[in-house]
Amino acid sequence: MITLKNIVKAYDGKKESGRAVDGLNLEIRKGEFVALLGPSGCGKTTTLMMLAGLLKPTSGEIYFGERMVNHVEPKDRNIGMVFQSYALYPHLTVRDNIAFPLRERKMRKPEAYERAREISKIVQIDHLLDRKPAQLSGGQQQRVAMARALAKSPEILLLDEPMSNLDARLKLDVRDEIRKIQRDLGVTTIIVTHDQEEALAISDRVAILNDGRIQQYAPPNELFGQPVNLFVASFLGNPPMNLVPGTIVMSGGEQTIATSGFQYRIPRERQLDAAHIGKPVKLGLRPHDMTLTGADDPEAIPMRVDLVEHLGSGKLVKVTDPNKKLESMIRLLTDNETDVQSGDTVHLRVRADKFHLFDMTDNGLNLMQYR
């Protein structure tokens, strides 16, 4: 198990606000696949480098199991790492690249080569062993990097954006393979990525980072369905969540969200604490959590269609209120069969169990209870 306790990393000459990592706590179970996900500059790579021992935390503690490893050199941590650039040694053949970490452990050459051959079979590059890295394609280089990281049977595998240099198609294959190899070997793996789809697809748990702090650390479906705050909600999802600013008011004895374009009554089972009444909020609606219904639905919100985009698997419909009071359009997804044209008036129905409310007086904390 890996434990990060209150990790702070400040680069020299930077003030408090300039901390790359600012009080990060994380626990990773043995054999777990964890993704560190966030926008660039959120501290995810810095965190990975500290796990590798290439950077030393300014304060806080890193434990591998019971052992504090803050001052353990990278070479003594028993980690394998795949870099974004792959960082293969250009002067060595693929075989020597993979055997390099083994030779560093004073393993004898025939044994190291044998092991290199075994591991190269797993990643399907055993026919390339005599080549130099410059003679390989990007995908092959990526596999060599993977094989090199796995050769010494590391306790922890660190992946720093390992797929960002591959084309979209290859990415999907490599992603599945990495996941499969990780399962087979049972190695604790931490991947850093800015690609949310990749993170959600590949990992057991995802830690979403922003400004050097963990925003939420949970399994993918929980992150998506129950975001703890506005950042997580708006960061995840494509097309992104609609965020409509509004206020909570009492209307006819019912809690209602009043926005500039429409009013939405909060269902009884999701009522808020009375303290929130009168406060500014943002209403979060995922594009696929809304449907179009007929005019007879009393809950429906009348809207006008501004734009229809064809996505292939469905349509992305952009609507606004008839009086054009909303600051931004609301995006929703429909199937191809729904016939909507721009200029049409439609009726929007929000799934009562799927909307989110974020408290704008408290850094966008999610006000909704989900259980």
Add this chain to the structure above:
Amino acid sequence: MSTSTLKKALVHTYMTLFTLPIIAMIVWYFLAATMNFTTHEVSMRNFDFLIKPVEYDGVELPLIWPIVLNTILYSLLIVAIEVGVSVPTAYAFSRLDFKGKRAAMKFLFLMRSFPGITLIIATFFILVQMNLVNTYLGVILVAITGSLPGRVYIMKGFFDEVPWDIEWAAMVDGTTRFGAFKKVLVPYVFSGIGAISVFSFLGAYGEWFLFKLLIFNDDMMTLAGYLSKLVTKENQIVNYGLITAIGLFYTLPVVVFYIFTQKMFMKVNMGGAKQS
């Protein structure tokens, strides 16, 4: 004739025209060494210096072979010292943070741009004070002081090109920082090391001024000094045959050296890490 062949022909003509004078010079070089231009008699007499000491117009030249040995030893020593010092220094300038780095870099640059020849009297004075005049140590110290800044500068450029990822990968793979330097970075910048080795070697091989200034014994001379001895007297009728013969002998190792090293330069291998 298609345009591309015409283009090719033009380029070739152009290049040939510009290379002709150089080729003519080389041909003349060979001819002058072996042929008497007045009698048109071809002989190898000018190459007598290879087997016995030559006396020519009152200048007595010692046997050439000890001088050749001196030259080789001196040149290799300079290469070893310059590479041995400049590579780790350049690594430090490129990769490490230390106090006074910027100041040291500026000083390096100053040293590189300063014409060392203007300091020669002071240098001589200091060497006299240190009792290093007429010793190889003295010559070597003065020579590397002049050339090291440039070598460090070139090597630093090569180290700057090495992605951090490669160094980190080596450290994760089990090396110490020095191990990463030795096993991964040095091979990575190998072509750079080759380049400065060649520069160092050629610089040392052609060094005659410092020998003339700081070395008084003829038996400690190197080839460049040996050659320059032939043209020291003013108003002298120069024996071109002898000079070109010795000159040819002097050039040959450089040409051979070049033929072998240029292959290495062409084979610069920089792949393996995708720059992003």
